[in-house]
Amino acid sequence: MADSAPDGPPILMGVVQLMEDHDAFILDAGGVLHDGIAAYPGAVAAVEALKAAGKRVCVVTNQARRSASASRLLAGMGFGADLFDHVLTSGELAHQWLRHRPEPWLQDLGTACLHFGPIRDAELIHGLDMEAVDQPYLAHFVLCTGLNEVEDNLADYDEVLRICATAELPMLCADPERWIPAGAQRLPGGGALARRYGELGGDVDYSGLPFDDLLDRCLDLLDIGDRRRVVVIGDNLTTNIAGAEAVGVDSALITGGLHRDDLGAAWGEAPAAERLVALCSAAGRHPTAALPAFRWTA
Numbered sequence: 001m002a003d004s005a006p007d008g009p010p011i012l013m014g015v016v017q018l019m020e021d022h023d024a025f026i027l028d029a030g031g032v033l034h035d036g037i038a039a040y041p042g043a044v045a046a047v048e049a050l051k052a053a054g055k056r057v058c059v060v061t062n063q064a065r066r067s068a069s070a071s072r073l074l075a076g077m078g079f080g081a082d083l084f085d086h087v088l089t090s091g092e093l094a095h096q097w098l099r100h101r102p103e104p105w106l107q108d109l110g111t112a113c114l115h116f117g118p119i120r121d122a123e124l125i126h127g128l129d130m131e132a133v134d135q136p137y138l139a140h141f142v143l144c145t146g147l148n149e150v151e152d153n154l155a156d157y158d159e160v161l162r163i164c165a166t167a168e169l170p171m172l173c174a175d176p177e178r179w180i181p182a183g184a185q186r187l188p189g190g191g192a193l194a195r196r197y198g199e200l201g202g203d204v205d206y207s208g209l210p211f212d213d214l215l216d217r218c219l220d221l222l223d224i225g226d227r228r229r230v231v232v233i234g235d236n237l238t239t240n241i242a243g244a245e246a247v248g249v250d251s252a253l254i255t256g257g258l259h260r261d262d263l264g265a266a267w268g269e270a271p272a273a274e275r276l277v278a279l280c281s282a283a284g285r286h287p288t289a290a291l292p293a294f295r296w297t298a
Contacts, residue, residue, distance in 0.1 A: 008277035009253065009290045011270050014297030015046050015233075018252060018289065023229040024056040024222050026215070026249075029063060029074065031235030031257030032294045036181040039077040040267065042295030047083045049296050056085050060218050060232075062208040062239055064091040064121045064145030064175040064190060086221050090208025091145070093217070094174035095124045097207060105205060109170060110140025116157065116193060117145030117175075124174060136163045142171040144197070146180070146190040154188055154196055161193075165202040176206045176239060179258060186258065209234075210242035219247065233294060235259065237283040250288040253280075268293040 012018065018025070030036050033043045050057050063070055071087045101107045111130045115122060122132060124143065133139050142164055147157070164171070175190035191206070198204045208214055215232070224230055231250040234240020235257025244251035253259075255276065256267030262279050265271035270292045280286060 008273055008280065009287045011255075011273065011276070011290045011292070012252070013270070013292070014295055015050065015291065016297050018231055019050075019053060019055070021229070022055070022231045022250065024058070024224050024231070025050055026058050026060050026218055026230065026232045026244075027294070028232075028234035028236070028240050028254075029059055029061040029070065030181045032233055032254050033059070033074065033079065034077050034181075035183055037183045039079065040293060040295070042293070044078045044083075046294055046296045047079060051083055056222055056224070057083065058085050058218050058222065059087040060209070060214055061088075062090045062175050062177045062189075062191075064094070064117060064124065065089055066095060066123055067092040069120075069123065086218060088214055088218050088221075090176065090206075090214060091121065091124055091174050093214055094143075094172060094207040095128075097172070098125065098128055098130065105170070106172075109172065112138060112140045113143040114139035114141075114164065114169070115143045115145070117143075117148065117190060121145035121174070136160065136167055136169060139164075139167075139169055142169050142197075142202075144171050144173040144190050144194050145175055147188060147193065150182070150187060154192055157193060157196070158200075161197050161200055161202065165197065165200040168203070170203040170205070171197050173204060173206045174208070176208045176210070177236070178238075181257065209236075209239040210246060212243065212246045215243050215247045215249075219249075231288070233291070237280065237285040237287070241283075241285045241287050244287075245285065252289045252291050253287040254292075254294055255290050256293045265292065268295070 173194035177189040232244035263271035
């Protein structure tokens, strides 16, 4: 174990150090298992080691894809389907909400949606009695899964967001992440667009972390009586770690993911304990532990 500053999480050098105290591991995808393009070195082997040790392993991630699509994406990076007990995504949750409409806010959305996000994410309304429209005046609500193109920036959407807000169109955001990994870069995500819509006076609801619906569903599937035996591993203090705290389970922050620039430490490199404490304090979050990378051991 590396040094830890007073009141800060211990910095562990491998997932093996979480084994003794935990029976179930809930993993984020981007920033933990992969960088948005390829698996991180040692990540596949770490998941294989967890499964070989008889641990339950699930993926719970803010991603505007159906769970089956997310599983195929992981398989293409070397994570076989047999490595995970369950794969749950914010996009799958949004799809199920739109299908079953369990709450009045969802029941009132209507069926015509203006979609912001990559074309592939339109699968979230496939098979539903809904239609995608291309103009705000035709829409009953807005479905936000991200920016349409990787080259776009938030300012490109201000005019249409203002039109939607003036028309009082509610927005369902199917990916609350404000930033998403893309190799060495990080790009604005659906959460950033949804937050801007809220700033303009728009009515926004979110499916996914840090809101507890997704983790509650995972915990129900795991059916582990003692939540102290469950750990969430993620790279985002405001989604994964906040979500873990909301449902009362342990958490481990991957410092080489989203926050690596904040911490001044590259992937796989332990950050200065004092900087980690400052970052966690500023976010108001208290991860149980920290890991420079998701790997079995250093």
